[in-house]
Amino acid sequence: MKNRYAVTGWLLGFILLGSPVFGQNYEQIAKQIVNTSASIKPGDLVMITGGQHTMPLMEAIAVEVARVGGQPNMLVSTDKVARAVNIEMPESAIQADKSDSWLLQSDVLITLPQVEDNRAVMAGLTPERDAKFAKVAAEAGLTEKLDASKLRGVFVSYPSKSFAANQQLDFSGYEQMIWAGIGADYTAIATQAQQMKQRLAAGRKVHITSPAGTDLTFQLVGRPVFADDGMVSATDQQEKLIYNRTARLPGGLVYGTCDETSATGKLAASPTTLLGKPLRGFKADLKNGQLANARAEVGAEDFQKWMIAPYSATDMRVGYFSIGLNPAMKPQEQKGYNPSTAAGMVFLNIGNNELHGGQNKVAAGYSFPIANATVEVDGNVIIRNGQLVSPEVAKAVPARKKSSK
Known part of the structure; x- marks a missing residue:
């Protein structure tokens, strides 16, 4: 918004x-x-x-x-x-x-x-x-x-x-x-951010699950991936896209867009806020990148009024995702406090992603936190239950395949 x-x-x-x-x-x-x-x-x-x-x-x-x-x-x-x-x-x-x-x-x-x-x-x-x-x-x-x-x-x-x-x-x-x-130690964060960026930039399919019920996939299709390590280096300053020339403090974030029409599955967001009011128990289906059947235990009416009614379904397609890397930042999920830079925190955004190199032109947007998430890129786990997995481990230990029974 x-x-x-x-x-x-x-x-x-x-x-x-x-x-x-x-x-x-x-x-x-x-x-x-x-x-x-x-x-x-x-x-x-x-x-x-x-x-x-x-x-x-x-x-x-x-x-x-x-x-x-x-x-x-x-x-x-x-x-x-x-x-x-x-x-x-x-x-x-x-x-x-x-x-x-x-x-x-x-x-x-x-x-x-x-x-x-x-x-x-x-x-x-x-x-x-x-x-x-x-x-x-x-x-x-x-x-x-x-x-x-x-x-x-x-x-x-x-x-x-x-x-x-x-x-x-x-x-x-x-x-x-x-x-x-x-x-925080931004030298260490920068190393981790570049490793994560390279893995995502070379990836094709992302699969996100969570204990709350999230189970969704989307396609990366070679879109830009950004690594915010709290510093704008000399190399960063030469980048074309403005988000490659920006940093935040506290820093530690990797984020990027996906094929806006590719997200499919179920989203179950962690407790958060909308206009300072609680949004809890939020769930929605994703089809062709669009939200459907959005509901919530608390805050459903406000979400409908602010994020659904004013816009078309294509406006509110999945826009981008982010993964936090900063070990000093700690979420307090039940209070709806989920800093995006917290190590292992995952966010999924709907709406505008134009500054990220995406195709969603609408000016509105909203980001959903997904705590304790497991994230796979092309079958390799990079986050398990909200904990970052080292690139060496991620490459050596692919996601466990579901039983065919």
Whole structure:
């Protein structure tokens, strides 16, 4: 689902030691972001965006950019402003974002969350208004412009007390995990990401199962596969697609598209949220890549209203999948908290995948977490019960064949 601040996603809102004390050492975090993740060079025009609650880290990043010879610019929003744009702006005034021009002229975008309490900001948004934001964004053609630009970007998570409260997470533990995830061993993650990327890029068929009831397959057909290892290297900066020139912190993610019409089987998602409300016991059938017979124990009506009714069946085809690699990130499945970068976490997205090199042009989309999944590529297991399997083991131990009896 998209809105004024979600439409540009990582753009205006994309995704060390692991202790709370270090978590407040913004200067050291900024050095990692500027020098390692974004690789800022003298003369780079760097746009830094975020919300009022992220100002301490934004300021530290801007100072570090200046120290290495870059040109920092900061764009700060507040929850009140975000709500005014999303909810209070006259619907007749909703149009393509004119601020995209400065974005396309920048060398680097470093973006932090612009909204602190998304549930409060988005309260009262209607499906019709949300669909209009999505429509004007799609018509603006920003995807093609981003791919053609020189921009590279880093999305930095920032622990929010409001988010933790909404998810019923202990803030101290959640905050410590975020900083530990940002400070993970990205050299090891990069090696693992490249191995996983190569296996998927050479693969043809993916089979995903889970204890909750997921049992689906789709075809890869040589589509682009992306490896986000928390760093935008010199090689990454030369890539054509914008998602190959971006990274997130905490990082550690491999993702890509599939043949949009090929997904077949059953999807049983782990507990998650939709507009800050619980979505639990979600199940659906997949045929020709499209969702059918979608139902849920909790949140079915909201899902129908927001993700089914406004769009056609072909709009909501399977778009892309992702696999997390970061060992510091830990899901809390029963609370609906499933960070995509958590090692072994699998997500399946429906809807837009244009920035990923796919064919789904609709601006809307939704990602389903599949916890404790087993993932096979051409019969070789790369994830077993939510645990990553080394490439050597995956190659040596193929998936157990089902009995023919």
